[in-house]
Amino acid sequence: MTLPLSPVLDARLQAVLELIQAQVHADIGADHAHLPIRLLLEGRAQRAVVVELNPGPLAQARRHVVRAGLDGRVEVREGNGFAPLQAGEVDSASLTGMGTGTIVGVLQRAGAKLPPVLVLQPNDSPRSIRQWARVAGYHLMAERLTPGYWTYPVLRLERAAGPDPAYLGLPEKAALRYGPHLLREASPLLLQQVREDIVRLAPLAAPGRNAEGELATAHEALRVLEGSE
Numbered sequence: 001m002t003l004p005l006s007p008v009l010d011a012r013l014q015a016v017l018e019l020i021q022a023q024v025h026a027d028i029g030a031d032h033a034h035l036p037i038r039l040l041l042e043g044r045a046q047r048a049v050v051v052e053l054n055p056g057p058l059a060q061a062r063r064h065v066v067r068a069g070l071d072g073r074v075e076v077r078e079g080n081g082f083a084p085l086q087a088g089e090v091d092s093a094s095l096t097g098m099g100t101g102t103i104v105g106v107l108q109r110a111g112a113k114l115p116p117v118l119v120l121q122p123n124d125s126p127r128s129i130r131q132w133a134r135v136a137g138y139h140l141m142a143e144r145l146t147p148g149y150w151t152y153p154v155l156r157l158e159r160a161a162g163p164d165p166a167y168l169g170l171p172e173k174a175a176l177r178y179g180p181h182l183l184r185e186a187s188p189l190l191l192q193q194v195r196e197d198i199v200r201l202a203p204l205a206a207p208g209r210n211a212e213g214e215l216a217t218a219h220e221a222l223r224v225l226e227g228s229e
């Protein structure tokens, strides 16, 4: 018997995988489709829908799904963001390996098609995802920070009513920039990131410049992290 081909995931996609458990999952911007293939092979999803905007990655996703023997359970659709999905069709969705601006744009255009669970891995600061979540009625249920070419954040959001309790008792700007769960967890990786931000921002932080506010936020985060040591 030939075993299905199981793609190896890097640390950031492995962290994403571990935050997903769904009947039907959508991976938007799947490219190679390694994540949805592993989700099915590990029983973390029963079915998946893959959405890809661009023809090259779309063809690659189709090839990889067929090669893994999963074409009966993974549907590959061409399109932009949530447009190729029906409202209520999936329980959760992921968007990974993209800029925060792209991810927030896709979420803002999704309307009623947004599922109750979102797992997001932006390549840059996730602050505007956290801000979007508070307005759109999602709570931050888990966060991970993973090493790689950059330090990659991974966020699991779940639809919930009322203010997000994750932020309680934390300085707001630091929590939005660095993540409430990550600040509480105080991992060595976050401590290193905050210290590097301070070194990078200090020479740029003239009064009235953006970097001045960013530096103050990084110092605020450092106080929380050092308080947890």
Ligand SMILES: C[S@@+](CC[C@H](N)C(=O)[O-])C[C@H]1O[C@@H](n2cnc3c(N)ncnc32)[C@H](O)[C@@H]1O
Pocket (backbone or CB within 6 Å): 013, 028, 029, 030, 031, 032, 051, 052, 053, 054, 057, 079, 080, 081, 095, 096, 097, 098, 102, 106
């Ligand atoms: C850098 S790749 C990341 C691939 C994979 N998700 C990962 O994390 O390794 C981003 C992919 O998203 C696709 N993409 C970008 N914007 C999209 C959109 N609005 N809708 C669907 N796919 C999109 C691109 O074509 C590209 O294949």
